[in-house]
Amino acid sequence: MMRPASDGQDVPSVTIAEGTPAPETVITAVWRSESVRLIAALVRITRDLSLAEDLAQDALVAALEQWPGDGIPVTPGAWLLAVAKRRAVDQFRQSQTQRRRLTELGHRLKENDMPDLDAQVDYIEDDVLRLIFLTCHPVLSPESRAALTLRLVGGLTTEEIAAAFLVKSSTMGQRISRAKRTLVESGATVELPAGRERRERLDDVLAVIYLIFNEGYAATAGPDWIRPDLCSEALRLARTLAAMVPDDTEVHGLQALLELQASRTHARTGTSGEAILLDDQDRARWDHLLIRRGLAALSRAEELGQPAGVYTLQAAIAACHAKARTAKETDWQQIASLYDLLSQAARNPVVEVNRAVAYGRAYGPKAGLAILAPLADDSVLAGSHLLPSVRGDLLALAGRSAEAAAEFRRAAALTRNERERQVLLQRVERLQL
Amino acid sequence: MRYMVLLRMDESAGAPPAELVGAMGDAMQQAFASGLMIDAGGLAPTAQSTEVRLRGGSVMITDGPYAEAKEVAGGYAILETRSHEEAVENARRMIAIHQQYWPGWEGAAEVRRISEPDEGPTAG
Numbered sequence: 001m002m003r004p005a006s007d008g009q010d011v012p013s014v015t016i017a018e019g020t021p022a023p024e025t026v027i028t029a030v031w032r033s034e035s036v037r038l039i040a041a042l043v044r045i046t047r048d049l050s051l052a053e054d055l056a057q058d059a060l061v062a063a064l065e066q067w068p069g070d071g072i073p074v075t076p077g078a079w080l081l082a083v084a085k086r087r088a089v090d091q092f093r094q095s096q097t098q099r100r101r102l103t104e105l106g107h108r109l110k111e112n113d114m115p116d117l118d119a120q121v122d123y124i125e126d127d128v129l130r131l132i133f134l135t136c137h138p139v140l141s142p143e144s145r146a147a148l149t150l151r152l153v154g155g156l157t158t159e160e161i162a163a164a165f166l167v168k169s170s171t172m173g174q175r176i177s178r179a180k181r182t183l184v185e186s187g188a189t190v191e192l193p194a195g196r197e198r199r200e201r202l203d204d205v206l207a208v209i210y211l212i213f214n215e216g217y218a219a220t221a222g223p224d225w226i227r228p229d230l231c232s233e234a235l236r237l238a239r240t241l242a243a244m245v246p247d248d249t250e251v252h253g254l255q256a257l258l259e260l261q262a263s264r265t266h267a268r269t270g271t272s273g274e275a276i277l278l279d280d281q282d283r284a285r286w287d288h289l290l291i292r293r294g295l296a297a298l299s300r301a302e303e304l305g306q307p308a309g310v311y312t313l314q315a316a317i318a319a320c321h322a323k324a325r326t327a328k329e330t331d332w333q334q335i336a337s338l339y340d341l342l343s344q345a346a347r348n349p350v351v352e353v354n355r356a357v358a359y360g361r362a363y364g365p366k367a368g369l370a371i372l373a374p375l376a377d378d379s380v381l382a383g384s385h386l387l388p389s390v391r392g393d394l395l396a397l398a399g400r401s402a403e404a405a406a407e408f409r410r411a412a413a414l415t416r417n418e419r420e421r422q423v424l425l426q427r428v429e430r431l432q433l
Numbered sequence: 434m435r436y437m438v439l440l441r442m443d444e445s446a447g448a449p450p451a452e453l454v455g456a457m458g459d460a461m462q463q464a465f466a467s468g469l470m471i472d473a474g475g476l477a478p479t480a481q482s483t484e485v486r487l488r489g490g491s492v493m494i495t496d497g498p499y500a501e502a503k504e505v506a507g508g509y510a511i512l513e514t515r516s517h518e519e520a521v522e523n524a525r526r527m528i529a530i531h532q533q534y535w536p537g538w539e540g541a542a543e544v545r546r547i548s549e550p551d552e553g554p555t556a557g
Contacts, residue, residue: 026525029518033469074529232513239468266550285550289472289511 023068031060034077035155040127042084043190049134049180053152055084128153129244130190132237136205139186144179145208146215151176153240154233164230165215202245206254206311209237213258231262242297252301253312259294260318263287274419279327291322313342332362349378353390365398385415389424401431435547436512436520440527441504442540444478453534460530461510464523472511479505504540511547520544 035056042052059080073079135148147165150156156164162172193201216230238255245251267285270276298319301312308316317338324330339355352375360368372391381387392407405428412424464470479497486493499505510527514520524542531538 025518026522029516029522032515033467033519033522072525072529074533229515232515235513236468240466243466293471 024064027063027067027072028060030072030076031063031080032155034080036128036131036153037077038080038084039152040131041081042088043131043134044127045085046088047190049152049183051088055087056080058087059084126192126244128240130192132205132241132244133193133201134183134188134190136201136208137183137186137188138201138204139182139188140179142208142211144175144182145204146212147172147175148179149208149237150212150233153237156233164233202248202251205241206250209234209241209254209258210311212237213261217261231258231265234258235262242300246300247304249301249304249306250309250311252297252304253309253315256294256297256301256315257311257318259290259297260315260322263290263294263322275417275423277423278321283325286322294322295319308341308345310342310346313338313345317342330361332358336362349375349380350386353381353386356394357390360394360397365394368394369398383414385411385420385424388414392424392427396427396431405431434514434516434520435549436514436517437545437547438510438512438520438524438527439506439543439545440508440510440540441543442507442538443503444498444505444507446535446538446540450535453531456530456534457527460526464510464512469512469514469519469523470510471513473509475508476506506543507540517544517546520546 038056038059039052042055043049046052046055062083063076063080067073132149132153135152136145140148143165147161150161150164151158158173158176159169161176162169165172167175192198212230213234216232216234235255235258238251238258242251242255263286264278264281266287267281267283268276294315298312298315301308301315317335320331320335320338336355336358339351339358343351343355352371356368356371358368359371369391372387372394375381375387378387388407389411392404392411395401395404395407408424408428408431412421412428415421415424461470461473465473479499479502482497484493484495484497484499486495510523512520512523514523521544524544528540528542531540
């Protein structure tokens with residue numbers, strides 16, 4: 001049906017029936033799906049993160065006032081942006097004390113910054129990309145980058161982010177405010193970096209998304225419905241980034257890695273919440289839609305022909321597991337050679353331990369133990385259960401049960417995770433001593 | 434949360450206008466790019482469908498189309514959302530695009546949550 005929109009133009013709008021669903025929740029959902037593009041466009045126009053957020057909130061208030069009566073506009077994003085821009089101009093006109101800022105803003109509101117709303121669509125992707133470069137800016141700590149990215153790009157509320165990271169709402173609020181202040185004080189600009197800087201800044205963005213995913217992946221013990229699902233949020237960010245930066249192998253590589261890792265979510269914990277290792281997972285419980293998407297993203301990464309970096313290599317390893325219908329069919333030799341490449345790309349003791357596991361499976365426990373040997377005094381691994389538990393695994397494979405049991409016991413004493421400890425002690429019991 | 438949105442319409446409405454196809458394509462591309470939509474597809478006409486039904490103790494196999502079915506599913510989308518409302522909003526958008534680009538069209542988007550693997554089967 002046709003209804004006059006608030007600005008008097010005769011455009012069709014959608015009328016929401018009384019009762020179900022409650023208009024306010026629908027309006028909030030509309031706003032949330034538009035908020036990242038809205039804030040991103042406002043950041044470009046005002047060059048002021050806090051102001052952009054305030055203006056976006058003003059637009060939400062206007063929507064809550066007008067849409068229940070007028071219906072939801074056909075292009076809600078354009079409507080919200082038009083309202084926010086009008087507020088911006090009004091605010092600057094009214095404020096005599098901010099005269100100077102008005103002049104500054106006037107400079108910025110050049111013709112090419114104020115395209116008509118249809119043309120605005122063309123700007124949107126770059127706006128969001130600029131915003132994500134800003135929220136992942138190197139002047140911020142990794143935790144602040146994650147929080148600010150979830151707030152402004154993910155569209156989560158401060159309360160939701162606080163719940164996700166298990167901190168108090170007020171603490172998270174302060175962290176976000178401080179991060180915004182740091183951006184202003186450091187003179188961080190809203191930009192699309194080019195050349196070598198682009199590569200470095202993209203790596204920063206990828207690291208933030210990976211951090212958010214791992215925070216969620218590590219914390220999925222037990223059903224917790226209140227805590228937002230950080231894995232899903234990270235996946236969304238990775239997909240968004242891949243759509244915005246389609247020419248970068250690692251961007252697709254990260255998306256592939258996260259889709260593939262997320263595909264195992266329902267298989268990696270048992271009915272009582274205990275961790276289930278990859279070999280023992282029921283592969284029918286893997287999410288085959290996510291596997292298909294992960295493999296497609298990996299193909300896109302590889303088709304670009306750029307050297308594979310750490311995310312693409314890890315995705316390729318995850319793909320080897322995803323493609324094996326049973327644990328026995330796993331191509332461990334392929335995985336071992338991918339770990340060789342990963343080890344060259346990023347030498348790191350944890351990668352070495354995993355490389356040892358792969359070599360143990362592909363070429364026998366001796367090959368694996370040989371890779372572990374130089375890691376005995378590694379400071380990064382000291383105090384972690386990782387090294388003794390993998391060494392125990394390889395020794396068990398080699399039939400050296402007594403030594404394996406000692407390693408498993410050492411690992412059990414080191415782990416801080418109770419369920420992991422139980423799994424390790426069970427392995428001791430299973431050994432034929 | 435994962436949702437399936439089924440777009441139901443009267444099959445006799447004929448071929449959609451090119452403008453609708455273009456606008457729906459753009460909207461779907463945007464939904465995929467935002468990470469919200471993870472799969473989508475169109476369903477062939479019910480003239481190519483077959484129903485296998487158990488009734489009164491016997492199994493009946495009937496080829497489509499079915500005169501009694503007014504609205505049939507013509508396409509589906511799989512969404513990963515944070516809330517039911519977010520899924521509804523995406524469905525609303527699809528219908529709003531039909532409203533704008535296909536005058537006289539009537540139909541419905543059915544928003545169904547896909548059960549989590551651990552939820553088990555649910556009764557009705």
